[in-house]
Amino acid sequence: MPTMTPTPRLQLHQITKRYPGVLANDAVSLQVAPGSIHAVLGENGAGKSTLMKIIYGVVAPDDGVMLFNGRPVHVRDPQQARALGISMVFQHFSLFETLSVAENVWLGLQGALSLREVAESIAVKASEYGLDVDPHRPVHSLSVGERQRVEIVRALLTQPQLLILDEPTSVLTPQAVQRLFGVLRQLASEGCSILYISHKLDEIRALCDACTVMRGGRVSGVCDPRQTSHAELSRLMIGSEPPALPPHRAASGDVMLEVRGLTLERPSPYGTALRDVALQVRAGEIVGIAGVSGNGQSELLEVLSGESTAAPAGSIRLRGEDIARCGPVARRRRGLHTAPEERLGRAAVPSLGLAHNLLLTRRDAVRRGGWLDLKALRAQAAALIERYGVKAAGVDAPAQSLSGGNLQKFIVGREIEARPSVFIVAQPTWGVDVGAAAQIRAQIVALREAGCAVLVFSEELDELFELCDRLYVMAQGRLSPSLPVAQATVEQVGAWMAGLWAQEAGHVAA
Numbered sequence: 001m002p003t004m005t006p007t008p009r010l011q012l013h014q015i016t017k018r019y020p021g022v023l024a025n026d027a028v029s030l031q032v033a034p035g036s037i038h039a040v041l042g043e044n045g046a047g048k049s050t051l052m053k054i055i056y057g058v059v060a061p062d063d064g065v066m067l068f069n070g071r072p073v074h075v076r077d078p079q080q081a082r083a084l085g086i087s088m089v090f091q092h093f094s095l096f097e098t099l100s101v102a103e104n105v106w107l108g109l110q111g112a113l114s115l116r117e118v119a120e121s122i123a124v125k126a127s128e129y130g131l132d133v134d135p136h137r138p139v140h141s142l143s144v145g146e147r148q149r150v151e152i153v154r155a156l157l158t159q160p161q162l163l164i165l166d167e168p169t170s171v172l173t174p175q176a177v178q179r180l181f182g183v184l185r186q187l188a189s190e191g192c193s194i195l196y197i198s199h200k201l202d203e204i205r206a207l208c209d210a211c212t213v214m215r216g217g218r219v220s221g222v223c224d225p226r227q228t229s230h231a232e233l234s235r236l237m238i239g240s241e242p243p244a245l246p247p248h249r250a251a252s253g254d255v256m257l258e259v260r261g262l263t264l265e266r267p268s269p270y271g272t273a274l275r276d277v278a279l280q281v282r283a284g285e286i287v288g289i290a291g292v293s294g295n296g297q298s299e300l301l302e303v304l305s306g307e308s309t310a311a312p313a314g315s316i317r318l319r320g321e322d323i324a325r326c327g328p329v330a331r332r333r334r335g336l337h338t339a340p341e342e343r344l345g346r347a348a349v350p351s352l353g354l355a356h357n358l359l360l361t362r363r364d365a366v367r368r369g370g371w372l373d374l375k376a377l378r379a380q381a382a383a384l385i386e387r388y389g390v391k392a393a394g395v396d397a398p399a400q401s402l403s404g405g406n407l408q409k410f411i412v413g414r415e416i417e418a419r420p421s422v423f424i425v426a427q428p429t430w431g432v433d434v435g436a437a438a439q440i441r442a443q444i445v446a447l448r449e450a451g452c453a454v455l456v457f458s459e460e461l462d463e464l465f466e467l468c469d470r471l472y473v474m475a476q477g478r479l480s481p482s483l484p485v486a487q488a489t490v491e492q493v494g495a496w497m498a499g500l501w502a503q504e505a506g507h508v509a510a
């Protein structure tokens with residue numbers, strides 16, 4: 001007898017995947033209808049990315065069956081997945097740094113088109129979906145947000161029947177998120193199914209028509225997110241609602257970090273020049289830098305962390321001392337710690353164990369004469385893993401074996417635990433589940449309460465409004481005047497993100 005429902009686009013039965021020490025997927029079953037936008041929700045390390053990689057042929061399951069359009073398939077590699085009509089946008093990008101956007105995409109298409117044709121189709125696709133991507137830019141010059149747009153355009157170019165997105169909006173602005181949702185709804189209405197991994201419950205409820213929740217490698221629930229409240233989703237995922245932030249304390253202290261007259265030519269032809277940037281961060285306050293990525297944030301972050309020492313002498317002061325020409329080690333010695341936005345590569349050595357990754361910025365286990373106290377180092381890593389709820393096979397688990405959110409918790413924790421007097425962090429809760437995000441924010445607030453001066457770069461306005469006492473907005477290499485969060489509105493900050501603060505003379509607060 002013919003069935004009333006259409007053949008599912010994707011069916012997974014009892015998919016199991018073991019890694020040393022963890023059962024990443026434990027008999028997972030999941031079904032996605034044609035044209036459905038299906039959310040996969042779960043705390044960090046729940047097994048979402050592993051499951052998606054199995055569907056896309058990056059990881060082979062130990063057990064289980066996959067059907068695509070009703071037919072059993074064994075997807076051996078991503079090339080075969082794409083041939084079937086499955087495309088994926090990864091959480092960690094897979095672009096070659098030294099190549100241009102078009103060259104990267106062209107490589108993936110295996111010579112089906114000329115490079116010029118690829119560049120043209122990228123430009124067409126990008127403008128069709130309102131994604132700002134220049135095919136000729138070299139990838140190394142792109143910010144994280146820009147790279148993500150490239151990945152999305154690249155996936156769309158393959159005309160997928162099933163598109164997998166692993167936290168696609170984590171670095172997009174609110175406007176760009178809305179545009180992306182428009183794109184995804186359009187794709188779905190054309191019959192393309194979408195698997196959508198996200199930690200943002202509001203997005204899932206606004207976008208998705210089905211939701212599979214995972215916990216500890218298993219499916220812990222299936223629901224219609226449009227009919228499920230924020231609190232219920234939270235509970236399904238982490239067993240409770242995330243705690244609210246402790247209240248703000250009023251007084252702030254001395255100026256700890258001061259930037260004045262910071263003008264800097266662009267470090268590469270595609271970088272952003274900094275123009276007369278000025279900011280202050282006082283002890284006991286959290287100051288945010290809002291703005292769309294690619295507007296000079298990475299350049300500012302580099303000169304603040306000491307990764308670049310190109311800032312003019314006297315333009316960056318720590319407690320009044322000129323540190324513009326100090327490297328990162330000298331800055332850390334003076335109490336300034338930075339957690340950059342790119343976790344794998346800049347903040348962690350992917351192949352190195354977690355304990356050894358502590359050594360990148362922490363010297364607590366280094367004894368006189370450079371002797372390394374391995375026992376102390378491992379104990380330090382173990383304590384961090386425990387305190388921040390990092391899911392990892394142990395202190396020697398290589399950084400690259402951690403799920404995105406868990407590595408994030410480890411790195412942010414590593415810097416917070418250093419008890420810095422000035423802490424600079426970019427996208428502190430990128431890819432982190434709601435429970436862990438609340439925990440990281442609470443730790444940042446605790447740092448402030450202990451008198452630390454905190455500077456947070458984030459593209460998430462909600463996060464900045466929740467965390468910060470004051471905000472600056474960055475646009476085209478310039479920094480707006482500072483704005484107390486209590487007086488700021490999303491609309492105003494949005495307008496400032498387009499560089500429009502100059503027109504609001506008189507509105508400026510100190």
Ligand SMILES: Nc1ncnc2c1ncn2[C@@H]1O[C@H](COP(=O)(O)OP(=O)(O)OP(=O)(O)O)[C@@H](O)[C@H]1O
Binds near residue numbers: 050051
């Ligand atoms: N290559 C690997 N080697 C060893 N363990 C791995 C590997 N990849 C993933 N794991 C482990 O499998 C588990 C599931 O990880 P996965 O990346 O699928 O989680 P996730 O739900 O996507 O998390 P997140 O939200 O943080 O991205 C984690 O405990 C992780 O440490």
